[in-house]
Amino acid sequence: MATIRLGDTAPDFTAETSQGTLNFYDYIGDGWGILFSHPADFTPVCTTELGTAAKFKDEFDKRNVKMMALSVDGAASHNEWIKDINETQNTVVNFPIIADEDRKVSDLYDMIHPNADDTLTVRSVFIIGPDKKVKLILTYPASTGRNFYELLRVIDSLQLTAHHKVATPANWKNGEKVVVSPSIPTNEAKKIFTKGVEEIKPYLRMTPDPST
Numbered sequence: 001m002a003t004i005r006l007g008d009t010a011p012d013f014t015a016e017t018s019q020g021t022l023n024f025y026d027y028i029g030d031g032w033g034i035l036f037s038h039p040a041d042f043t044p045v046c047t048t049e050l051g052t053a054a055k056f057k058d059e060f061d062k063r064n065v066k067m068m069a070l071s072v073d074g075a076a077s078h079n080e081w082i083k084d085i086n087e088t089q090n091t092v093v094n095f096p097i098i099a100d101e102d103r104k105v106s107d108l109y110d111m112i113h114p115n116a117d118d119t120l121t122v123r124s125v126f127i128i129g130p131d132k133k134v135k136l137i138l139t140y141p142a143s144t145g146r147n148f149y150e151l152l153r154v155i156d157s158l159q160l161t162a163h164h165k166v167a168t169p170a171n172w173k174n175g176e177k178v179v180v181s182p183s184i185p186t187n188e189a190k191k192i193f194t195k196g197v198e199e200i201k202p203y204l205r206m207t208p209d210p211s212t
């Protein structure tokens with residue numbers, strides 16, 4: 001099992017899922033991917049997370065992001081659980097859940113943390129770019145459900161900063177002012193960012209969202 005770090009190539013795999021056998025790279029195509037793991041089927045926090053993810057699918061689609069979830073139970077169990085998720089969360093689970101009974105994908109992505117639990121996956125999130133590089137890794141304990149607004153926010157930041165020489169400040173939300181990359185001198189920044197550059201300190205320069 002290898003430790004995955006930001007910038008590494010995301011390991012590819014072919015796995016059984018609630019929607020049949022899928023290859024990860026084929027599934028995400030030339031867009032973005034989110035791979036996220038759950039401790040087990042028929043557990044309460046996971047039920048709310050998968051229902052929430054399903055409700056956010058339109059927002060992920062707009063950003064060309066495909067979701068794939070993972071739990072260490074089998075596909076038949078996933079499909080029974082999905083019925084409960086749809087019923088209790090008032091949605092339709094519309095993305096595949098990997099049936100990782102042999103822990104192949106969990107091991108590949110280091111999703112089992114034996115000091116937390118030696119059999120169940122923790123709540124890991126990997127965001128993968130169109131270049132198949134890992135752009136974000138988050139690890140939550142089983143007792144804390146994830147914030148899907150945060151995942152959308154990170155996607156917005158990653159997609160913006162992939163195309164413009166900017167970074168996004170604390171608590172930034174789509175459309176708000178951004179930070180000019182430290183590598184650009186202020187006189188050059190003023191030519192690139194035609195909406196204006198505010199120099200608060202020589203190392204802290206803000207500019208309106210250059211993508212709009």
Ligand code: BEZ
Pocket residue numbers: 039040043044045046047142143
């Ligand atoms: C849950 O998803 O509710 C959960 C799973 C494992 C441990 C604690 C909570």
